[in-house]
Amino acid sequence: MASCDHNRSPITRIFVSYLVLVLVSSSLAPVVLSISTDHPVQSNQTFRSAQELLKLKRIRTHLTRINKPPLKTIQSPDGDLIDCVHSHHQPAFDHPLLQGQKPQDPPERPQGHNPRNRVSESFQLWTLSGDSCPEGTIPIRRTREDDVLRANSIRRFGRKLAKPVMRDSSSSDHEHAVGYVTGEQYYGAKASLNVWSPKVADRYEFSLSQIWVISGSFGDDLNTIEAGWQVSPELYGDNYPRFFTYWTSDAYQTTGCYNLLCSGFVQTNNKIAIGAAISPTSSYDGGQFDISLLIWKDPNHGNWWLEFGSGLLVGYWPSELFSHLREHANMIQYGGEVVNTSPSGSHTSTQMGSGHFADEGFGKASYFRNLQVVDWDNSLIPLSNLRVLADHPNCYDIQGGINSVWGNYFYYGGPGNNEKCP
Known part of the structure; x- marks a missing residue:
């Protein structure tokens, strides 16, 4: 070569x-x-x-933290698993300010509280089998991987993602139709509201009806206590109306959560599962099913207690959780709230309440009745200055009234998207 x-x-x-x-x-x-x-x-x-x-x-670590070892587990017809957990092992006592505590004894009810028509204790689907949690335990809806995966993040799981209160809500995707009182010192609130199964159009939207007990400004120091019923596909994975609680001490930023999904609310009742589906519900032009809720501050220990129906104490929000609510509330709000994500650029068709406007009245529209507040003397008194407000009345509206049977009341709700709703 x-x-x-x-x-x-x-x-x-x-x-x-x-x-x-x-x-x-x-x-x-x-x-x-x-x-x-x-x-x-x-x-x-x-x-x-x-x-x-x-x-x-991370999800499994989080689930281990909030799903406490059960003494017994009950299968609900809707697919939920209800764990019967020793009351002193519940998530509340993981809170740094509550560690080592045990559930407190029930306080004295507000004066003027006359329980009538005791609600059936079988108002939740999981109780229909006749099975129940033993004394000394509380029923907790088990959280699963799928529940957390539906959320935007583990950190936001079980929390509201915006400032869902009435003030300055016109620029928010949270829309309200509410009655409210302000200008006094409030130590509790009571109302009866009927339960519906509103259609929720998007998994990231919800529809709820509740009582808000509010204190502080509408800035970062807002304190709220909330209870009612809601339909939330993201949180629960279905469209059942469910009994819920909520709290925050910093305007929904880092504190608080729904139900028992973080440490905070102390449950004392072994017959009610917070977050479990409600049954029966109201039907249009048919039977109406309503629930009574009472929230009030224990004058002796300062905790805010929740009663469902007539005499069923659910539990309490410890005063240690709050800043302004350690003293009193400065606003009480009742009514409906919907998240509008504006799918396809138009207003959502998620319904509020029954999905019908207030002027349709009884049997067709949603209502709150017998609205009362608790005063400084731990007495239930009628409202004297109820105001009503709807953020977008062509989508969801409200009409108030007063009579000798229902006291202060209002009808509210709506279909969302329609020819008049932008």
Whole structure:
């Protein structure tokens, strides 16, 4: 080869070298391209699977923290698992300010509280089998991986994602139709409200009806206590109306949660599962099913207690959770709230209440009746200055009234998207 190469002219040798270079380059090119395209995909897949594994690990750690070891588990017809947990092992006592405590004894009811028409204790689906949690335990709806995965993040799971209160809500995706009182010192609130199964159009929307006990400004120091019923596909994975509680001491930023999904609310009742589905519900132009809720501050210990129906104490929000509510509330609010994500650029068709406007009246529209507040003397008194407000009255509206049977009352609700609703 060497002798032959020497016999070629310089031009021939240059041409042969160029030809060899082209052939070598063309044969290498596909290999180089193959490496550069395959490597990032493999890296991304590895990174993504590692991320998913880490997320699942965090979720399971979180579930271990909030799902306490049960003494007994009850299967609900709607698919829920209800765990009967020793009352002193409940999530509330994981709170740094509540560690080492035990549930307190019931306080004295407000004066003027005359229980009537005791509600059946079988108003939740999980109780229909006749099974129940033993004395000394509380029923807790078990949280599963799917519940947490539906949330935007573990940190936001079980929390409201915005400032869902009436003030300054015109610029929010939370819309309200509410009655409210303000300007005094309030130590509790009571009302009866009928339960419906409103249609919720998007999994990231909800529809609820509740009582708010509010104190502080509408800035970062807002304190609220809330209880009522809600339909929330994101939180519960279905469209059943469910009994719920909520609290926050910093305007929904980092404190508080729904139900028992964080440490805070102390449950004392073994017959009610907070977050469990309510049955029966009201039907349009048919039977009406309503529930009574009473929230009041224990004059002796300062805790805010919740009673369901006539005489069923659910539990309490410890005063240690709050700043302004350690003293009193400065606003009470009753009514409905909907999240409007504006799907496809138009107003949501998520219903509030029955999905019908207030002027349709009894049997068709949703209502709150027998509205009362608790005064400084731990007495239930009628409202004297009820105001009503609807953020978007063409979508959801409200009409108030007063009579000798229902006292202060209002009808409220609506269908959301319609020809008049923008």
